[in-house]
Amino acid sequence: MCLTLERSKDKHLMDQRAIDPPLPENNAEPIAGIDPVYLTPPPVEIPSGDLENIVAPADEASPPSPVVETIYRHRLPVRIGHWVNAICLPILVMSGLQIFNAHQALYWGERSDRDRPLLSIKSVKTESGEFKGVTTIMGLSFDTTGVLGFSSGSVRGFPSWATIPSGKWLAMGRQWHLFFAWVFVLNGVFFTLYSLAGRHFWRDLFPKVEDVRRIGRDLVNHLRFRHAGGEEAKRYNVLQKLAYTGVIFGLAPLIVLTGLIMSPAVDAALPGLLGLFGGRQSARTIHFLACFAFIGFVATHLFMVATTGLRNNIGSMITGWFRIPNDHERENEKP
């Protein structure tokens, strides 16, 4: 078994093999004595939401096709890179919010004129002597007591559950942030070099012409929570490709560059950078927005991971092996 596994790894990413038994997930065991290939497919008319009723009478409606196909989807460097990012991102976001809390406002341009913020988070003392959190975005104010401005009895921008360290401690937040920024950047550089050399970008990540043509169909399928099975599940769909390339070549370099622009030493060494985003405070604002774009990406990613076969997805990012969902399972996956 191990030998087969190792040999397959050396071949193409999309190499396939049939294995048994399947991962111990919502799938039936092969029926003894019947060559799986000749099993009839599940009935076509499935009343959605009533799956238990269909699967129950085992003698009549047969369980889904037991032919389980597994592909080696994620190579080791990609898996390591993924989990390093999974550690870095929450730490970077939360230590970043700690740093933000030291000056709870965003501006545009080089300077921070305090009477002209794009966003500010303040705590205001009400007439009754209580504190209220007020967040102002482009002149529009919102009461954000409990989360922004004032939370758990203390005056602070982002609440303690969202920052590293939890208490107000700028020096330590910076230490965490800058350490894991280096880890994140070096990991990104390593991943990029590997993916260029190993053709991971070309083969798996860049959208191809036929992908772009399918964009409408994929979009509709996503919105209806219909996810690929069979042949289609062996490669990323166009929305995945766009999301991954967008993050790798857009968002990640953007957040690193805007982070570097906040450094006065880097600004002196590479004066061209400042002009790119219109100044240090603009860079700080973009850095902050990019952080929330990352949060949005990760949230979507986690949602998709959880709704398209949680164990198979996580397992494949640990072992590399991804089990191709068959047609019946796809119907099963409605959240």
Place this chain on the structure above:
Amino acid sequence: MRNHSGQGIGRRRLLVGMVQAAGLLFLTGCDNLSRSEWFTRLLGKTEVVTQRAQRLISPKKAMAKEFIEADLSPVFPPNGNRDPENPDYQRMANNGFADWKLEVGGVVQQPMTFSLVELRDLPSRTQITRHDCVEGWSAIGKWKGAPLCQILERVQPLPSARYVVFHCADPDEDGTLYYESLDFDDAFHPQTILAYEMNDQALPTAHGAPIRLRVERQLGYKHAKYVMRIEVVESFTSIGGGKGGYWEDEGYEWYAGI
């Protein structure tokens, strides 16, 4: 049907509970690490890596961006001490710093003192630069002062000298006086000046009268205000808390390039 949706809710609850528990564990873990010695020492290594990397990409005389008058901040907020609670300082301030003298000594060939008039008589440099506070805000000001290299060249640091320490007049609530230090790369940088004017006026008290340091490629806390004495040293480990500056002793990086 009911069974199915009931399972769904149970699973969701379990998932939410697990995520919350993991979050709590993560937060307490991070807080514990922040107080542990080995982990903070590991995090502290970043400073050296950052300094090496930044020095690697920076030519020694890479200049911070200089702006024009139109870019000046309408209000330049003072930070830190605004009026040092120090009787000696107050006495000198009331006298217009007429009897103030900057002592420059330490590991040098020729210790010297400079009055404010003598500093003003040195060749001066004027620069409009952006001040970047570690807290995240920036303000643009116009500074005029004596380049630090002029002073250092006069006192002639000995070959063993490595750092320039700035002793200041402003105490914190516990009476600890502010201080800062630079290595020679930053000390001899053309934009590193002892500023006695801000926005064409004598340096205001809130901004560090009579002189403050400007070191334009570093964050605000390196720009020591109320400078009284300059000491050239081989090492700063025996000064203050030993980390090379007031905020450094509080856990901030000595190299404040980012």
